[in-house]
Amino acid sequence: xxxxxxxxxxxxxxxxxxxxxxxxxxxxxxxxxxxxxxxxxxxxxxxxxxxxxxxxxxxxxxxxxxxxxxxxxxxxxxxxxxxxxxxxxxxxxxxxxxxxxxxxxxxxxxxxxxxxxxxxxxxxxxxxxxxxxxxxxxxxxxxxxxxxxxxxxxxxxxxxxxxxxxxxxxxxxxxxxxxxxxxxxxxxxxxxxxxxxxx
Numbered sequence: 001x002x003x004x005x006x007x008x009x010x011x012x013x014x015x016x017x018x019x020x021x022x023x024x025x026x027x028x029x030x031x032x033x034x035x036x037x038x039x040x041x042x043x044x045x046x047x048x049x050x051x052x053x054x055x056x057x058x059x060x061x062x063x064x065x066x067x068x069x070x071x072x073x074x075x076x077x078x079x080x081x082x083x084x085x086x087x088x089x090x091x092x093x094x095x096x097x098x099x100x101x102x103x104x105x106x107x108x109x110x111x112x113x114x115x116x117x118x119x120x121x122x123x124x125x126x127x128x129x130x131x132x133x134x135x136x137x138x139x140x141x142x143x144x145x146x147x148x149x150x151x152x153x154x155x156x157x158x159x160x161x162x163x164x165x166x167x168x169x170x171x172x173x174x175x176x177x178x179x180x181x182x183x184x185x186x187x188x189x190x191x192x193x194x195x196x197x198x199x
Contacts, residue, residue, distance in 0.1 A: 060080065087117075103182065110190075123150060
């Protein structure tokens with residue numbers, strides 16, 4: 001006569017052996033999520049690394065924002081040749097982007113530094129809306145290229161607007177800030193990276 005307790009234990013063991021492979025995908029997902037979390041530090045999206053750091057800025061020319069003028073002259077579009085010889089801050093923005101409105105005054109402050117050129121890439125925006133945006137906050141950009149289909153922003157490795165890049169005098173990307181420029185990161189992060197590039 002068999003022992004009922006031993007039979008139950010045997011049945012539970014067989015049930016566990018059959019069901020544990022179904023838990024493998026969940027275990028793998030949890031492990032991958034943990035790795036990604038620790039690789040990104042605190043989960044701060046501004047710490048997402050860029051594969052373009054140390055590489056030349058994309059050689060994509062972009063047309064100007066039609067009707068955007070400065071002192072009566074059309075503000076030029078983006079010619080990749082402008083990155084040689086001067087430290088550039090490249091900001092990818094759109095009028096429909098809420099954080100772009102918040103960072104606009106800080107970019108205007110940054111534009112006062114005449115050692116820099118401030119370049120805007122207007123991402124998937126309506127020209128009228130983009131001009132109104134710059135009319136409202138002031139235009140910090142000496143150059144504004146229109147990325148109507150988003151292809152150029154993909155070449156820059158943009159995850160979403162806004163994003164800001166620092167390009168060194170050699171035309172190489174030296175820093176990328178994911179997310180908006182804020183009072184918290186303006187001096188301690190962005191300006192610190194610009195100062196490094198200016199040395």
